[in-house]
Amino acid sequence: MTTLPGASAGSAVPRDAEPCLEQIFQLVREREGIDLRAYRRGTVERRATQRLHKLGCSDYRGYARRMAEDEAEAHHLLAHITIKVSRFFRDADVFGHLRDAVLPDLVRQIGADGELRVWSAGCGNGEEPYSMAVFLADMSREGWPIPAATIWGTDIDEEALAVATRGLYPEGALAETSPELIAAYWARRPGRLGSQYELSDDIRRRVVFARHDLLSGTGLPAGPRSPAIPCHLVLCRNVLIYFQRHAQEQVLQLLTHSLAPGGYLCLGEAEQLTKAQAGHYETIDRRAGLYRRTREGLSGGSTGVVS
Numbered sequence: 001m002t003t004l005p006g007a008s009a010g011s012a013v014p015r016d017a018e019p020c021l022e023q024i025f026q027l028v029r030e031r032e033g034i035d036l037r038a039y040r041r042g043t044v045e046r047r048a049t050q051r052l053h054k055l056g057c058s059d060y061r062g063y064a065r066r067m068a069e070d071e072a073e074a075h076h077l078l079a080h081i082t083i084k085v086s087r088f089f090r091d092a093d094v095f096g097h098l099r100d101a102v103l104p105d106l107v108r109q110i111g112a113d114g115e116l117r118v119w120s121a122g123c124g125n126g127e128e129p130y131s132m133a134v135f136l137a138d139m140s141r142e143g144w145p146i147p148a149a150t151i152w153g154t155d156i157d158e159e160a161l162a163v164a165t166r167g168l169y170p171e172g173a174l175a176e177t178s179p180e181l182i183a184a185y186w187a188r189r190p191g192r193l194g195s196q197y198e199l200s201d202d203i204r205r206r207v208v209f210a211r212h213d214l215l216s217g218t219g220l221p222a223g224p225r226s227p228a229i230p231c232h233l234v235l236c237r238n239v240l241i242y243f244q245r246h247a248q249e250q251v252l253q254l255l256t257h258s259l260a261p262g263g264y265l266c267l268g269e270a271e272q273l274t275k276a277q278a279g280h281y282e283t284i285d286r287r288a289g290l291y292r293r294t295r296e297g298l299s300g301g302s303t304g305v306v307s
């Protein structure tokens, strides 16, 4: 596991953190519907301490009181804990595998008349599911017989989902995108604070965004959660890192449940399967965190994707 961005920043955690955290967790649960007890305690304490100092509170008791009085603070704390830093095609190695191996394999197996289902869980501002949509559009331009595709992007953060739906990004989000792809799928929008890049309507239409809490399992569009219509590719990168071990296991169970036998799970470079879940997968590339779900009862080998 790598360290979360910004984890070392901030001052020492005040001594009264422990007794007050329960109260803070309850307020976040009531107002945001998210259970911070499942998140890594060290990260939560560091981020809460940073908020506490920013608001000029001297201790946790003061911060808990401030949160009780200020409706918006639970939201600010949650947003500060789950920082949404991403880029299109972030981690070239991972996206190389997805473009050169995973998508061609799925497209061949599903066939032009089938339906390809992709779920980006914890999608932040949408760069990850849109990257997959761009790959599929580009394969289609190259003459691949692409099946109809449904790509879901889900997250707990409504503001991130609004950014994703709008499809307008700062230049930095495209730092790992080739000029050819930018020219084909984005339009530059010059502005006073620098240029922004707007995704084409065709790409935006390919992704469905929805609020979903991976820890509670509620609110997901029918596709990924329903065992009757499992996904062929599930991406969940830089998300498990926020959770305690038992919560990681719970989320991985959900992802495994959402995948068709022979479908792919992409956890990226920062995360790995737990021992308990590893038995359901063969490893495609450990560094890229790429796994393929086996048929239950089989120990590995080639398995067809159920579409």
Ligand SMILES: C[S@@+](CC[C@H](N)C(=O)[O-])C[C@H]1O[C@@H](n2cnc3c(N)ncnc32)[C@H](O)[C@@H]1O
Binding pocket: 082, 083, 084, 085, 086, 087, 090, 121, 122, 123, 124, 125, 127, 128, 154, 155, 156, 157, 160, 212, 213, 214, 215, 236, 237, 238, 239, 242
């Ligand atoms: C660092 S971003 C990762 C974005 C993208 N997957 C990537 O790697 O580029 C982590 C995302 O996980 C989301 N997240 C945190 N807790 C979550 C939960 N319980 N359910 C769903 N998403 C969650 C955050 O809101 C944030 O958008």
